[in-house]
Amino acid sequence: MSDTSKRGPLAGIRVLDCTGVIVGPMSTLLLAEQGADVIKVEPPEGDLMRKLGGKAPADAPGMSPKFMHFNRNKRSIVLDLKSEEGREVIQRLAETSDVFVSNMRPRALKALGLTAEALLALNPRMVHCTIAGFATGGPYDGAPAYDTIIQGLSGVAACLETVLGEPRFAPFVLTDHIVGIIAAQAICAALVARASTGEGQAIEVPMFENAAAFVLSEHLGQRTFDPQGSFGDPRIMTPDARPMPTKDGYICVSANTDPQARGFFTAIGRPELMEDPRFRNVSARLANVAEYFALRAESLRAKTTAEWVELLRRHDVPAMPYHRLETLLEDPQLRGSGVLTQEEGEEHMLGLRHANRFAGSGLPESRRAPRQGAQTAEILAEIGYGAEDRARLMGDAA
Structure with missing residues (x-):
């Protein structure tokens, strides 16, 4: 395989990423690491995870550990979407993008003019993906949701209660990961459909319904056939299912x-x-x-x-x-496969690389997460803004 072919199966796909925290960035991380050009749109204050995701190095403010690991291989542009100029830029970006991804609530999308109806009118070939807390049409429609809310509501915490004797959240944002992966899969499926039809479409990926299905497919058990049957896989729902x-x-x-x-x-x-x-x-x-x-x-x-x-x-x-976190870092398989790397550069750090490999298209070289707005000027230039307009827009967004 030549070096020029190592671009990833999604090379040539542009993703407009208006997501924050974990569930959305998890989805666009998978797309970015498979070769898509992911443009991360950040507000002037930046993605919350830049500050909430752990202590950043003194010489790299806004680059928290968790932000770094969920935003590799992306480009960052800072836009104030509440301003007329910011909305004009996002619309021009939408005209040249294959995918739009957001985990904003419907009310916010409507206020910013970023609904599926609005963006598909500008670009009928776009795949518009909204990651929501809850599916439209139900009584929770539009309610705010974070991973812990979904873990408690979907039965994840109850499964841990069965094993541990008290309700507990999993010690990682489990449902954010699961739903982010599902969203990436749904986007790729819609891109395959577009290759046949030439048309884009809107996708809704609800966190609660997907997490509940994840739990129930594992633990609906005999209730599948009998209203009085027992829940759970007994091999898993026992305190003895452990190292x-x-x-x-x-x-x-x-x-x-x-x-x-x-x-x-x-x-x-x-x-x-x-x-x-x-x-x-x-x-x-x-x-x-x-x-x-x-x-x-x-x-x-x-x-x-x-x-x-x-x-x-x-x-x-x-x-x-059995690994503890400390010994996991020394696992020879992680090191040998290149998933865990020691990186030199502006910030000395342990890096992570996507585990999957593609023999036909390869994968792009892994790049670190971007500083906030680091690619604003180049992205604006790509959609036709001259130097004077770029300077004005970047000053407005600061």
């Missing part, structure tokens, strides 16, 4: 299939358990999941993590060490 202690730490083991269970019983020196009525097949182990997990936990205390990983792999049983 298990070894002689010197913890290990992660998954022995779900019959061959894997037989391999596990052989590895622990208990081959007779293959014929135990409680464990002899998948259905039996599911019915006796508590006993099966207890047996595994008791057996794994006998050797070190490294000894178990080597022995279980020999018997083709999925097993890996």
Whole structure:
């Protein structure tokens, strides 16, 4: 593959990114890392995550760690969309963009003239994606939402209550990630449709409905067939579904299939358990999941993590060490695959690179997240603004 071909499968697609915080930037990050030209439109005060996402280096204000990791490979333009000049610029950008993405509420989109109706009238080939807290038409339509609101409402926190004994939010913005990924997939699907029809379309990606479907597809369980049936996958909804202690730490083991269970019983020196009525097949182990997990936990205390990983792999049983955040940074797979990198430059930092690879189109070289408004002048020039107008608009947005 020549260097010139390493542009990514979305090379040539321009994305107008009017998102902030996490759910929207997660979506446009995926598009940017697959080669799209993502223009991040920021208000004069900048994306909230520049300040809320952790402490920025003294010589790089506004470049918080979380902002850096969710906004790689993008360009930044500062526009005051409440001004007439800012709205004129965004409309000109919309005329040359393939995709518009926003997580503003409908009322704000309407006030700024950025609804699907308005932008598709300017550019009928545009894919207009709105990431909303809730789908239109329901009683929550237009209500504000953040990840914790959606985790609590969609049943994510309740699943953790089942396991931990009290409602808890997952210690990462789980639903923001999930919905951001879904939005990127929906945008790509609409781009494929446009290749056939020549027409753009509007997409609505609601956080609550997607998160609720994520939970229920996993844990609707026997309620699927029986109004009185039980919720949940018992292999997951148990306090014993966790990393298990070894002689010197913890290990992660998954022995779900019959061959894997037989391999596990052989590895622990208990081959007779293959014929135990409680464990002899998948259905039996599911019915006796508590006993099966207890047996595994008791057996794994006998050797070190490294000894178990080597022995279980020999018997083709999925097993890996347990990482804390500190040891995760030293994982040889992350380093070897290039997902985790040590970057030099203006800010010395650990960098992240998208894990997926495309053999036919490659991926663009990973670029750091942009300083606020760093590409304002070049983007304005690309849509026809002369030097005098660029200076005026940049002064107005400051």
